[in-house]
Each structure stands twice: as structure tokens, then as C-alpha cells.
Amino acid sequence: MSVLPKALEDxxxxxxxxxxxxxxxxxxxxxxxxxxxxxxxxxxxxxxxxLHSSLKTCPKTFALIDSSEDISSLxxxxxxxxxxxxxxxxxxxIVSLEKTGQFKGTYHVxxxxxxxxxxxxxxxxxxxxxxxxxxxxKVDELILAINASVEGESTALYxxxxxxxxxxxxxxxxxxxxxxxxIDLEYADQITLKHAxxxxxxL
Amino acid sequence: MSVLPKALEDxxxxxxxxxxxxxxxxxxxxxxxxxxxxxxxxxxxxxxxxLHSSLKTCPKTFALIDSSEDISSLxxxxxxxxxxxxxxxxxxxIVSLEKTGQFKGTYHVxxxxxxxxxxxxxxxxxxxxxxxxxxxxKVDELILAINASVEGESTALYxxxxxxxxxxxxxxxxxxxxxxxxIDLEYADQITLKHAxxxxxxL
Numbered sequence: 001m002s003v004l005p006k007a008l009e010d011x012x013x014x015x016x017x018x019x020x021x022x023x024x025x026x027x028x029x030x031x032x033x034x035x036x037x038x039x040x041x042x043x044x045x046x047x048x049x050x051l052h053s054s055l056k057t058c059p060k061t062f063a064l065i066d067s068s069e070d071i072s073s074l075x076x077x078x079x080x081x082x083x084x085x086x087x088x089x090x091x092x093x094i095v096s097l098e099k100t101g102q103f104k105g106t107y108h109v110x111x112x113x114x115x116x117x118x119x120x121x122x123x124x125x126x127x128x129x130x131x132x133x134x135x136x137x138k139v140d141e142l143i144l145a146i147n148a149s150v151e152g153e154s155t156a157l158y159x160x161x162x163x164x165x166x167x168x169x170x171x172x173x174x175x176x177x178x179x180x181x182x183i184d185l186e187y188a189d190q191i192t193l194k195h196a197x198x199x200x201x202x203l
Numbered sequence: 204m205s206v207l208p209k210a211l212e213d214x215x216x217x218x219x220x221x222x223x224x225x226x227x228x229x230x231x232x233x234x235x236x237x238x239x240x241x242x243x244x245x246x247x248x249x250x251x252x253x254l255h256s257s258l259k260t261c262p263k264t265f266a267l268i269d270s271s272e273d274i275s276s277l278x279x280x281x282x283x284x285x286x287x288x289x290x291x292x293x294x295x296x297i298v299s300l301e302k303t304g305q306f307k308g309t310y311h312v313x314x315x316x317x318x319x320x321x322x323x324x325x326x327x328x329x330x331x332x333x334x335x336x337x338x339x340x341k342v343d344e345l346i347l348a349i350n351a352s353v354e355g356e357s358t359a360l361y362x363x364x365x366x367x368x369x370x371x372x373x374x375x376x377x378x379x380x381x382x383x384x385x386i387d388l389e390y391a392d393q394i395t396l397k398h399a400x401x402x403x404x405x406l
Contacts, residue, residue: 003277003301004294005269007250007257014247019235024390031295032222034267038255044217045251047210052241054210066208074206091207092234098206187227
């Protein structure tokens with residue numbers, strides 16, 4: 001005999017799959033959702049139902065875009081410089097950088113960093129597309145806005161090597177060491193990110 | 204121009220409505236959901252969509268039950284004593300008490316505690332139904348398993364007074380002061396709850 005109705009137990013189980021959410025927190029979230037109106041729950045359900053189908057990856061920058069769009073508006077925007085490209089790991093990193101209001105270039109999402117332990121090799125990242133972009137758009141500067149982790153470092157070195165071998169000349173910079181090592185870009189506060197953007201150093 | 208696609212921003216906004224979830228955490232949850240398969244998101248959507256319609260409140264104990272049930276199985280179970288009733292604030296408190304495995308009585312959910320600041324008066328709680336149940340089921344003992352807060356205290360006193368005025372004779376006990384004051388029942392660990400159950404004191 002279960003103590004809670006199945007619907008509620010299912011919800012708790014599914015919520016506890018979210019990263020960092022244990023069974024207690026999931027219980028609290030589930031009860032919170034239950035206490036709010038049924039419309040709120042239905043609205044959230046609708047958003048989740050349509051989430052994957054209403055999003056796609058920009059074929060140019062690999063940022064997340066509406067499935068109705070062709071190319072990320074952050075790329076097509078005429079104000080933004082296509083000759084200045086910030087290379088980020090994840091689409092959410094774009095949000096963090098945009099919040100600083102200091103970057104007027106375009107973005108390129110790698111889709112991760114090289115991490116053999118997680119089975120991510122260079123071939124899974126959007127590196128070839130980046131090199132093509134550097135040639136096509138005559139990119140002047142590449143800002144490596146990737147996390148200051150061991151994997152981020154090796155990805156940066158790999159990319160530098162790859163560009164040398166492809167005989168592509170481009171200035172490569174990386175975010176200033178204002179970023180505390182070990183902290184994900186996603187969690188960095190805006191001021192730290194501002195410092196890191198303006199104090200970027202040549203690789 | 205928004206940085207993130209609308210579907211993702213909607214999801215982040217809706218997730219940040221969960222209690223204790225800020226915009227950063229909501230972003231992390233949303234990306235986590237996005238990274239998992241579309242089926243997982245659809246499954247969660249389905250659970251949320253049906254949540255309110257597949258649950259109802261037991262008319263006898265006010266616990267949450269499947270909408271297909273008539274009365275909570277915790278009440279109808281012949282092994283459980285209807286003469287011993289644990290009075291709890293919220294349906295989730297039943298889960299905590301059941302986990303101790305020490306309680307063989309039935310439950311009555313008040314639906315909150317008296318709290319004028321939140322606009323909750325005695326008339327919003329299932330107090331009259333409790334008095335009716337005490338008479339109908341010839342309840343011997345009422346265990347007040349409500350939070351050890353100021354509101355919980357005043358609710359206990361109010362209930363005691365109400366029973367005296369209604370000339371209903373019933374032994375009223377409350378959970379032992381093993382519960383640290385200020386900690387919600389929902390968060391108490393099982394051992395503390397076991398001590399609190401076995402060491403209950405007469406009011």
C-alpha cells in the first residue's frame with residue numbers, strides 16, 4: 001500500500017531526476033506545484049511537452065534558436081561584428097556573456113569541451129564548423145570564453161594547434177584570469193565576467 | 204532581441220516559480236531537462252498535465268488519494284486503528300510518519316494551522332470534520348502531529364478548547380519535544396520522529 005497517490009509519486013520521482021534535486025526537495029517541489037492552481041501545472045506541462053520540438057540548434061553558431069528561425073538572430077544582427085567570435089561551451093553561456101552588455105561580436109557554441117573521461121573527443125565538438133566560419137567570415141579575433149577547467153584548457157590548446165595546422169591566421173584571446181578556477185562560467189557573476197571580458201589576454 | 208529562445212525562457216520562468224528556486228537554479232534545471240531526451244520531458248509534461256485531475260482529497264481524512272478511490276486506503280485498512288488518529292497539517296506529513304513504520308492508527312489532515320498573518324482561520328481547517336470523526340469512530344486518542352511552531356501551538360490549544368466546548372471526551376497527546384522547535388515536520392529525520400512518536404505526552 002503506497003502512502004501517496006501514484007500521480008504524486010510519479011511526479012516526485014521525475015523531479016528528483018533533475019540535477020542536484022534529492023527526494024526531499026522533489027517532494028517539496030511536487031507539493032508546491034500541487035498547491036498552486038491546476039492551470040499553472042498545465043502551463044508548465046505544455047511548455048515541457050513542446051520544449052524539444054520548438055527548439056533547434058542554429059546551423060551556423062550552434063546556439064539554441066526557435067524552430068521557426070533559420071539562423072541565430074545574434075549572428076544575423078548587423079550591429080554585431082562577425083569578425084569577433086566568442087567561443088563558448090554551452091548555449092546558456094551566451095546568456096551570461098550577454099548580461100554583461102559588453103560584447104558586440106557573435107558566438108560559436110562548441111557543444112562541450114574535450115573530456116576523454118566523459119567520452120567527448122574533438123570530433124564531437126563543432127570545431128570544423130568554427131574553422132570554416134573563421135575563413136568564410138574573415139574572423140579577426142577568437143575569444144575563448146570556455147570554462148577555466150583542465151578540460152577547457154586542453155580544448156583551447158587543441159583548437160590553437162588545429163588552427164596552426166590548417167594555416168588559419170586569427171588572433172586568439174581568452175577570458176582574463178579574473179574567473180576563479182573551478183567555477184563554471186554559468187555561475188560566474190556579471191562583474192567578474194565584465195573584468196574577464198575587458199582583461200582578455202592573447203594566447 | 205532575446206538571447207534564449209522563447210520556449211526555454213518560458214520554462215526557466217515557470218521553474219523559478221517553484222519555492223526556493225531562483226533564476227540561476229531554474230536555468231540549470233531547464234538546461235538539464237533540455238539535455239535529456241525529449242521523451243523524458245514529455246513524460247514529465249504528461250504527469251504534470253494529469254496531476255490535479257488524477258488526485259483528489261479523501262472526504263474522511265483529507266489525505267491525497269487517487270481520483271479513482273473513494274476513501275484513503277490508510278483509513279479503510281482493517282489493520283489500522285480508527286480509534287487512534289494522528290492529526291497532521293499537510294498530506295506530505297503522512298509520508299514522514301509512515302516512514303517510521305511505528306504508527307498503526309489513521310490520519311486526519313487539517314490542511315494547515317491557524318495563522319492570522321496568512322489569512323488562515325479555524326474555519327479553513329478541517330476541524331468540524333475531525334470532531335464528527337471522533338464521535339462517529341469513537342476515537343480514543345488524538346495525536347497532534349503538527350509542527351512545533353507558534354501557529355502549531357495555537358492550533359493545538361484551539362482544538363483542545365473546541366473539544367471541551369463540544370463536550371467530546373478524547374485523550375489528546377502531542378509528539379514528544381524530541382522535535383527541534385522551528386524545524387518543519389516534513390524535514391525531520393526518521394529517528395527524531397520515532398522518538399517523538401513513542402515519547403508523546405498528554406496535553
